[in-house]
Amino acid sequence: MVSAPRRTTTPRTEEPPGALEDLLTVREFEARARRILDPVHYDYIAGGARDEVTVRANEAGFARLSLLPRVLGGTAERDSAVSILGTRASMPVLVSPTAFHRLVCAEGEIATGRAAARADTILIASMASTVAIREVAAAARAAATDRDPALWFQLYLQPDPQDTLALVRRAAAAGCTALVVTVDSPVLGVNERNVRNRFHDLPPGLACENLRNLRGDEPDTVRRIGMSPELNWDDVDRLRAHTKLPVLLKGVLHPEDARIAVDRGVDGLLLSNHGGRQLDTVPATIELLPEFAAVAGRKVPVLLDGGVRRGTDVVKALALGATAVGIGRPLVWGLAVAGEEGALRVLELLRAELDHTLALCGARGVKDLTPDLVRSAQAGAR
Ligand SMILES: Cc1cc2nc3c(=O)[nH]c(=O)nc-3n(C[C@H](O)[C@H](O)[C@H](O)COP(=O)(O)O)c2cc1C
Numbered sequence: 001m002v003s004a005p006r007r008t009t010t011p012r013t014e015e016p017p018g019a020l021e022d023l024l025t026v027r028e029f030e031a032r033a034r035r036i037l038d039p040v041h042y043d044y045i046a047g048g049a050r051d052e053v054t055v056r057a058n059e060a061g062f063a064r065l066s067l068l069p070r071v072l073g074g075t076a077e078r079d080s081a082v083s084i085l086g087t088r089a090s091m092p093v094l095v096s097p098t099a100f101h102r103l104v105c106a107e108g109e110i111a112t113g114r115a116a117a118r119a120d121t122i123l124i125a126s127m128a129s130t131v132a133i134r135e136v137a138a139a140a141r142a143a144a145t146d147r148d149p150a151l152w153f154q155l156y157l158q159p160d161p162q163d164t165l166a167l168v169r170r171a172a173a174a175g176c177t178a179l180v181v182t183v184d185s186p187v188l189g190v191n192e193r194n195v196r197n198r199f200h201d202l203p204p205g206l207a208c209e210n211l212r213n214l215r216g217d218e219p220d221t222v223r224r225i226g227m228s229p230e231l232n233w234d235d236v237d238r239l240r241a242h243t244k245l246p247v248l249l250k251g252v253l254h255p256e257d258a259r260i261a262v263d264r265g266v267d268g269l270l271l272s273n274h275g276g277r278q279l280d281t282v283p284a285t286i287e288l289l290p291e292f293a294a295v296a297g298r299k300v301p302v303l304l305d306g307g308v309r310r311g312t313d314v315v316k317a318l319a320l321g322a323t324a325v326g327i328g329r330p331l332v333w334g335l336a337v338a339g340e341e342g343a344l345r346v347l348e349l350l351r352a353e354l355d356h357t358l359a360l361c362g363a364r365g366v367k368d369l370t371p372d373l374v375r376s377a378q379a380g381a382r
C-alpha cells in the first residue's frame, strides 16, 4: 500500500442501497458494504494481520464484559460531550484514521470530513488520505457552519525528518488541532488477504494526496509513505520540539511504554492495536485498558479503538478509563454504503445507542461512568 500506483480490480456495480434507515446496526452496514464493494477492497478493509486473531479478539473482548447498571439515579437529559486536549466533541466517539476513502466512495475523505463535522465529533484524518488535508478541512468547515470542525491529523514519522515536518506544517495550516503519531508500524503488518488478492497498490487515479509535492521543490510527485524501523523515543521528542500542537501516540500497547510516553511529556495516548492489522495475537485493546488507565489515565487522556461496534462498547471503555473511543472500519462501511450520509448514519447510530445505554445504566452522562459498572463475564460469552 505504499508503492507507486498499478492496476487493480475494477469496482463492482453498486446495488441499490435501500433506505439507510433500514440499516439499524454497524454490523448491518458491514454486511451491506460487503455486497457493494469490490471483494478485493472489502478484504483490504475487513482484514487484519496474519491469522486475524487480534481482529476477532477486539470485538470478543467487549462481549466478554458485562454491564452492571445503577438504578433510580437517572435524569431525562444525558450529557455525552467531551473535551480532549482543547478539542470539543459532542460525543466520545471519534473517527480513527483510516486510509484510502476514495477506494469506497467517490468523494472519499471529503465525505468523511463533512460527516464528522455534522456529527460534531473529532475526525483524525489519516496521512494516507486520498484527499489532501486542506481540502478535507475546507469541506468540514463548510459543513460545520456554527463552529470550527474538530480535526486532528495522524502521521507516520517519515525516514527523512524534513518530510515529517512538511506534513506537520500542512496539517497545522489546514487547522488541525492535534497530531496523532502512529507508532505501531516500524514495518507494515501483513494482511494475507491482500497478498492472495495481489492488492499492493492504489488503483490508477488515486494517491496519498498529503504526500503530493511535499517538499515543493520537485515536479508533480506523490511520495511513498515510509515506515521507519529505526525510530525511537528521541524522534518523538524532536517532533514535539517542532510543533505547538498536542502530540498523541497511537499504538502504544505495553503499559511500560505508556509510562515512558507520559514521563517524556506526550500529551495523550490512543490505545490501539491498529484494528488487528499490525502484530497479530496482541491482546484486545479493551483488555489492556484498565492497566493502561492506571499507568497513564490520571495524567493524560487515554483514548481507545479496536472492535467498537455498539453503544455498550463505548460505555464499557469509558467506564474502564477511556476518555473517548475511535471507530475505524464502521465509518468506512458507512462511506461504502452511502458516502457522507452513510458515514453520518453510522456515527448517529452509535450516538443513539450510547445515549440509550447511559439511560439504562442510570448515568446522567459520560462522567458518571466508573469501573464498578463493568464486570468480567464468562470467557467466550457473546
Ligand atoms: C482500512 C483501514 C485503514 C487504516 N489506515 C490507518 C492509517 O492510515 N493510519 C493509522 O494510524 N491507522 C489506520 N488504521 C487503523 C485504525 O486507525 C484503527 O486503529 C482501527 O481500524 C480500529 O479498529 P476497528 O476497525 O475495529 O474500529 C486503518 C484501519 C483500517 C481498517
Ligand SMILES: CC(C)CC(=O)C(=O)O
Residues within 6 Å of the ligand: 001, 099, 128, 188, 225, 274, 277
Ligand atoms: C499503511 C497505511 C497506508 C494504511 C494502514 O495503516 C492500514 O491499512 O492499516
